[in-house]
Amino acid sequence: MAKPKPPVQPGDSFELTVTGLSHTGDGVGKTEGGFAVFIPLALPGEKVRVKVTKVKKTYAHAGLEEVLKASPDRVEAHCPVFEACGGCQLQHLAYPAQLDRKRRQVEDAFKRLGGLDHVRVLPVLGMEEPWYYRNKAQVPFGRGREGTVAGFYAAGSHQIVEFDQCMIQQLPNDRTIQRVKKLAIELDIPPYDEKSHRGVLRHVLVRTGTNTGEVMVVLVTNGAYLPSHKRLVTRLREEIPGLTSIVQNIHTKRSNVVLGQENRVLWGKPVIVDTIGDIRFVISPHSFFQVNPVQTKILYDQVKKAAALTGKETVIDAYCGIGTIGLYLARDAAQVLGVESIPQAVEDARVNAEANGIEHASFEAGKAEEIMPRWAEKGIRPEVIVVDPPRKGCDPEFLIACTNMSPDRLVYVSCNPATLARDAAFLVERGYRTEEVQPVDMFPHTNHVECVTVFHPA
Template identity: 40%
Template sequence: MKKTVRSRKEEKPAKQLKKGDIIDVSVSGLNEDGLTTATHEGIRLFVSGALPGEGVRVRITHAGRREMTGEVINVLQPSAERLAEPPCRRAGFCDGCPLIAMQYPSQLAWKRSYVEQTLHARRSLKQVPVHAVLPSPRPLHYRNSAKLAVAGTFRSPVVGIYRRNSHDVLDIDDCPLHHPLINRIVAAVKEGIKKGKVPVYSPRTGSGILRYLVIRVSERHERAMVVFVTARRSFNEIHHLTKHLRQTVPEVEVAVQNVNASEGNVILGHHDHYISKDHAIIEELGDIRFSISPRSFFQINSGSARIIYDKVREWSALSGNESVVDLYCGIGGISLYLAGQAREVHGIEFVDAAVADAEKNARLNRIDNCTFEAGDAAELLEELHEEGTPIDLLVLNPPRKGCDRRVLETAAAIGSQKIIYVSCSPLTLARDLEILAELGYRTREVQPVDMFPQTPHIESVALIVKEPLEQGKTRTPRPRTTSSTTPHRKKKGAA
């Protein structure tokens, strides 16, 4: 008799989801990009438009084997932290402000928790006090600048931001985060494009002219700068568009045509052509005035920027006799803010144009105890020390990627008693504070400041002090390393 072999019953595999499928899930955490997370059939799902703890119906926008993304089409079980009426009709599908449906106090609580958890995950930072987040003076309409893509046709122009992971432009002419003057300018530009039949650039065909719209606003003076980024120099169309804009919105003080013929994602090209007589707008923070040009970096939230500068000034506790070094000084914001309480301030910045702006701003404010230099941060810091310049206070204000380790090692070797670190990334802040702890510095406290309401981003100010050596121990700094690619120091005189 033939023996029958019984096969083991195989489980039916779960159906592979595809883009456009709709599923119901319960979401849990919130990540640093403002996306909530869920799990479906063992696959991690990132959801935009949901809040932690909610049950939601989701449309899949990307389906991978290990990760998927989706957008909320219906909230089945709302969180107690969800606003009954979000201040934006695009809440849920615009990636610009993923927390806008969350009550503002809950946003602040989440941001504090995120900073605290990120820092306390590091062994040397477990006991560092993280204060409650200082709120933005304006939770809405706080953005004083906007970089917007232009799409569509002259008959039906679209001005807004790119959707996540696509080249589709979402129209946001009445954005609740933008300063009201920005929204008025966007509406006037769209009207002017239609009226003047201005050809809109198409990245697919390479035809058309107008690519981007860059707007900057001086909150103090209610004046604006508008930059029209075009694929090629085209005087007539942009001249008439500017004329229409300035007639409709008289607050536009500076108008510029920037030519960018490249096919990449960089917004500004190398050539500016001023259409207006004025080339810059003036903004003020406290008692310091800043000249803002098309390429100047300036904080997008003036109210929160002043809170940060005030905190740096408070923790500096300067008496008027100290020498301060401001690394990554940009256009001189913190340097000039501290100049009135210090004997001298040295600003160091990699970008030449930023240093030129910093010197201009020092002259604008008649401040003569600040010097600014362009070049490699670690090298210039070492040279200042070798020249005998005392460094009583070191201010670090790096970009999102944080400080190069060599900069931190150089700072520790110089031995400043106090360091103040201004950060826009809790992740790189935690990494750098731990490196400083290894080098003999203790983080005394951290103050988060909400620079970007309705988004998951958070700024932090950290106060760091030099720890005294235990008896019998010495610290040996690492030997200085050089690189053939390090830019040569470019000396600048007193501003």
């Protein structure tokens, strides 16, 4: 028996009413038969003409040909390459509407994926000035028709979209990227070609210490050879204010991962320093450090509020990274124990604890679900556990290890509402409850939203 043919085909053009936004920021509409169509750059409430580009069994993708009736929340995007670049998804949506959309995204995840209708989602904590906030830029280099190009990838591809100024990058990052590009062309440093796996300069990563002014430039190269590196270092030192670190990162694998494992310091320090509140952090090329310094303090203050520390508590900081959350809480706690699977991050966390004179924080390398039961066997019972997992959320074994320690408060910091809702449902099954979620807008003009949720024993 022949399979039913989808109601639309590539190349079809028709009118559609947009009824929602997907988790990736695409507009969503349905044909008369209920077949879903995803349309980048379309907004809820709009009537649009679209042209189908790709068809799957249960949905299709389409390009936006014309907005026939615009949403009152539609605005002119600030960035001239917004529609081509994949870095932002929501610049065409007014900022207050972005915040409302993100709150609804979290609310929908808890209701639809977690089955937790009772959980109240608070208004999103947004930015007064939602532009030029990123303290880290990682820009791919490649070869275009007229030579070296550098920019961000177009959505869903590895086609580089060049830019003069990124509207969500801090200005020193932009200036530094443009200087490196100009010097790479002048000094004839060949850009990397993904298809042939030839060329030298793959990416340039720039980190800026927002509160210290320190700047790190990381040159990611396809092998140890970096032509004219002495002249490049001299020129960068002359032309980049605040530069304190130039590092060559060697990455020879065919991979979408930006950084390789080996770093060579070409000049200056192997790290830079920045602060969150009154805590200083040492940041290496590989360190995970939140990219929006203004909102990071707001996020961590929400974590501190949820932890409700009195100075007597033992706090476990799981997925601790370089110790940012644990050290931010440490001065209000009796003891902080951090656990992280990446050994270098643990070393950085120990350095950060020492740099801040925090002697009652310790960090261990390994899987949290293996180390925490060992701590429990030694009689450690944390009043507070803080978890800040990657987008995939927490493994069930880890959540079981958490609940087996019976903390009074489990503070969950999430960058993915879908996995947060899934894990929340699991924690409810394990005897914990939550009443509300506090979203924080760490990445204005993108589809991402962070959340802080506190769980208590039921």
